[in-house]
Amino acid sequence: MDEGVMKTYARADEVFVDGHGALLRDSQGREFLDFLAGIAVSALGHGHQGLAEALRDQVGKVVHLSNLFRHPYTEQVATRLCQLTGMAAAFFTNSGTEAIECALKLARKAMHVRGTPQRTRFAAVEGGFHGRTLGALSLTWSEKYRKPFQPLQPCTWVPPDDVDALARVLRSEAPCAFVVEPIQGEGGIRELSPRFLLAARELCTETGTLLVHDEIQAGCGRTGTFLAGQQHGLVPDVVALAKPIAAGLPMGACLAAAPFADTFQKGEHGSTFAGGPLVCRAALVFLDAVDQGLCQDVTARGNRLRSGLETLARKLPIVREVRGRGLMLGLRLHHSAEAVQKELYRQGLIVNCTAGDVLRIVPPYVITDAQIDRGLAIFERVLAATPAPKPSEVHK
Numbered sequence: 001m002d003e004g005v006m007k008t009y010a011r012a013d014e015v016f017v018d019g020h021g022a023l024l025r026d027s028q029g030r031e032f033l034d035f036l037a038g039i040a041v042s043a044l045g046h047g048h049q050g051l052a053e054a055l056r057d058q059v060g061k062v063v064h065l066s067n068l069f070r071h072p073y074t075e076q077v078a079t080r081l082c083q084l085t086g087m088a089a090a091f092f093t094n095s096g097t098e099a100i101e102c103a104l105k106l107a108r109k110a111m112h113v114r115g116t117p118q119r120t121r122f123a124a125v126e127g128g129f130h131g132r133t134l135g136a137l138s139l140t141w142s143e144k145y146r147k148p149f150q151p152l153q154p155c156t157w158v159p160p161d162d163v164d165a166l167a168r169v170l171r172s173e174a175p176c177a178f179v180v181e182p183i184q185g186e187g188g189i190r191e192l193s194p195r196f197l198l199a200a201r202e203l204c205t206e207t208g209t210l211l212v213h214d215e216i217q218a219g220c221g222r223t224g225t226f227l228a229g230q231q232h233g234l235v236p237d238v239v240a241l242a243k244p245i246a247a248g249l250p251m252g253a254c255l256a257a258a259p260f261a262d263t264f265q266k267g268e269h270g271s272t273f274a275g276g277p278l279v280c281r282a283a284l285v286f287l288d289a290v291d292q293g294l295c296q297d298v299t300a301r302g303n304r305l306r307s308g309l310e311t312l313a314r315k316l317p318i319v320r321e322v323r324g325r326g327l328m329l330g331l332r333l334h335h336s337a338e339a340v341q342k343e344l345y346r347q348g349l350i351v352n353c354t355a356g357d358v359l360r361i362v363p364p365y366v367i368t369d370a371q372i373d374r375g376l377a378i379f380e381r382v383l384a385a386t387p388a389p390k391p392s393e394v395h396k
């Protein structure tokens with residue numbers, strides 16, 4: 001297995017061949033409930049007919065042009081993303097880490113434009129994850145990911161929700177950008193407090209630091225509003241999106257607010273593939289679904305799922321906490337979640353384990369009530385059969 005493939009992932013053995021909505025089928029005909037959506041990506045689920053039709057149509061016309069030439073869809077997607085986010089201009093990428101990379105370069109360039117090129121540091125939050133390219137990796141908290149690749153770009157991390165520490169770092173170190181996930185994904189579905197996020201906005205304005213929201217996982221409707229930060233009235237200077245933005249095709253976007261929309265000059269950033277006609281057609285299918293009320297569906301389905309998980313948390317001593325909002329939820333256990341994740345998978349429920357003790361639950365937005373209830377029943381069966389935590393493992 002994995003012959004000829006670099007060993008960067010511990011992959012499950014099953015070979016998936018087919019899917020419909022929140023269901024996946026493997027080559028043996030076994031059905032799985034997908035509560036992970038390819039790590040918070042497949043918002044419209046698997047086997048989506050509208051997506052298939054749009055892609056078939058586009059494949060028969062033109063698949064690739066490069067950014068040297070125009071097609072009808074780049075501006076359409078950019079304009080709609082700007083309307084949904086309050087930003088003024090988009091740079092398209094092929095992934096989340098590239099959207100962050102674009103944000104970091106934009107922040108550096110903005111400092112050159114302003115006449116303060118010495119402001120080269122970045123600031124980020126402990127527990128944050130921003131991607132694997134050298135720039136994005138420089139801001140990613142986990143030392144396990146960073147250490148083998150040092151030296152990286154200079155970055156200072158502040159503890160989550162520590163407004164004083166953030167004020168100290170922004171005022172004394174004058175970084176070019178502060179990059180923050182309003183809800184940390186890899187960090188264990190951890191919501192940062194509105195107080196911290198609002199203070200970050202004020203402190204960035206005061207110190208001339210670019211506020212970059214990494215909404216790659218929490219954005220595009222996953223928490224019930226197009227951006228998670230919109231629930232607190234937050235407007236960053238730059239926002240990075242990816243994952244569900246093109247309904248499963250590789251696309252990301254770095255969106256900049258009006259004062260930063262013209263920071264890059266021609267040739268200062270680019271991508272051969274990004275924003276091509278095929279991914280843009282997919283993005284339009286996703287954005288049409290958003291216009292038709294997908295975010296409201298996320299809120300309703302998220303409430304049902306969350307209240308079911310909270311019932312389990314009250315009944316089962318192994319559960320420490322339910323985290324997150326919308327369809328970005330986490331079940332934090334009193335000990336490592338790895339064995340539980342494996343057993344859930346064996347019983348046909350796909351989730352993953354993040355931050356060691358958290359089961360990450362990020363299903364397709366189109367999951368049905370019946371599938372939510374089926375998933376909850378599998379959670380209950382597996383968690384009830386998991387030995388109760390030892391007194392030394394119980395955290396208050």
Ligand SMILES: Cc1ncc(COP(=O)(O)O)c(C=O)c1O
Pocket residue numbers: 039095096097098100129130131132181185186214215216217218242243
């Ligand atoms: C918050 C956040 N930022 C950045 C990334 C990197 O995105 P990608 O894997 O598409 O490069 C991820 C991926 O999980 C993420 O969750």
